[in-house]
Amino acid sequence: MDEFALIRRFFDRPVKDDSVRLGIGDDGAVIVPDPGRELISVVDTIVAGVHYPLDLPPFDVGYRAVAINLSDVAAMGGRPRWMTLALSIPQADTGWLSLFAEGLFTAAAEAKVSLVGGDTTRSETTVVSVQMLGDIDPHDVIKRSGAGPGDSIFVTGTPGDAAAGLSLLKSGSDQTGESEYLIGRFVRPRVRLAFASSITRLASAAIDLSDGLYADLQKLLMASKAGAKLELAQLPFSAEILAKFDYDAVINFALAGGDDYELCFTVPRSKDAEIHAVAKQNQVQVTRIGRVVSGDGIECTKDGVPFEYADTGYRHF
């Protein structure tokens, strides 16, 4: 099959989006931005055998590749709009491609994102790179760099679940009960788009959790030129993770595990109550886990007692 036929068969679906003046099938797509809004550009790649197990169902590969990009747009407070796909695969396996495309389009449809172009190439390793464009009111952009001393640090959801799920997947655990829930958190991250866009005027900084809470918070703090005090006893854990793992493992999944695609964000202390109200409205669990301080680094306590934590967060190389 040539690339042209492959794209037509699996990826060239009718786009119901007036902003897409020209979609798949030309040298490039032509899109019409909304006047007055700025663009958010993100790109995130997953590699078979590195970021996900080789035997992950192709639907989930497609779904995740989109979700992790949605999560980056969410972390800026933006609205995802358009995406392109650079897909490198060892061969044109029509069964795999068909399920992969289904997962990709499912995640895109949930977030009302249009696939406007792409490139399919042959490579020994499967590499899935999605590039996404969002848009945003210029006053709504949440950066990593806005956190200040005294700000509260919040996290959405129950971090650690995705990494715990991945470890269960890799160990060949049965996929029922708590395991099913945890594995689901890895393969289908629920991206906090609506909530994130509701806190753009409250949050001072935000980042999404892809490399582990510790490493990602560290990035936010470096951008903000600040430090943090974290109280580990405040970390919100799911009943499922606590049922399957001992407490040390749970702490490690949350701090170093990554793949959660939850949000970690900071707000001025005076806005804590508003955050809780917005979270309730959006039915999103949010938990205050510490505060920003001047200086640098992250100081952890557990029930008030200093806790030495050696970060083992995801290292790309």
Add this chain to the structure above:
Amino acid sequence: MDEFALIRRFFDRPVKDDSVRLGIGDDGAVIVPDPGRELISVVDTIVAGVHYPLDLPPFDVGYRAVAINLSDVAAMGGRPRWMTLALSIPQADTGWLSLFAEGLFTAAAEAKVSLVGGDTTRSETTVVSVQMLGDIDPHDVIKRSGAGPGDSIFVTGTPGDAAAGLSLLKSGSDQTGESEYLIGRFVRPRVRLAFASSITRLASAAIDLSDGLYADLQKLLMASKAGAKLELAQLPFSAEILAKFDYDAVINFALAGGDDYELCFTVPRSKDAEIHAVAKQNQVQVTRIGRVVSGDGIECTKDGVPFEYADTGYRHF
């Protein structure tokens, strides 16, 4: 080295571009589109050992990865503005990365494109995917689909040179004289940005040559629901390719070779003279090689005699 340090060291250069409100270092970039202009989105990937020889100098890998995307933007008549990079590499080889980045930024600077973000991952195979955004006056977009019967078919430059250069590279030919020129056409495609943006109101359709003149013209014709008559004796060849290869090989490099990143475009017959004038102004060689006809397919003649050509253009799978 973690991804963060790698990006900072090799890719996070100061951006002198007011339209980039937030560049590398956050969850995403924030860019400010010009009012009234539409966006052109393209993505093109090169895989080591598939699209270029494994021992291609890293500078050239970086340069080419950008150039082939510039070429797609040019083929639409657009102005390239911003790009992101999804780079998958087996290890963080600082020597390789440093030269690769040099090539990437050189090509970007030549076209005044800003790198606004990216993603670096580990993969056994080196996969370089560049996503580029351009912008354009809505009335200037050149599609593949606008060619009509009677239109002239033009090509820029001397197609076949890049494929001939690649074959010389692969055969380990000495890299002097004509070989140096031909190899140069493969590793440093000269993208026809200025010329393309000068013919947006003259051309009825355009495509850039990446998979070979025959296959790419075929794509333009399918989009335009038309056929073509090509006179092979009109094909413009470089002195260098004619000095190194026999005529059959030259024809094949041009029709099936790919990698030229020249433009193939159509114009109403009445505009031929204007095209030649604009080409002269831009110091670009353009040659009329045939005409669009109703129907489908490409009918070749050589000095007026029917010529059977079996397309062997690049197949991705």
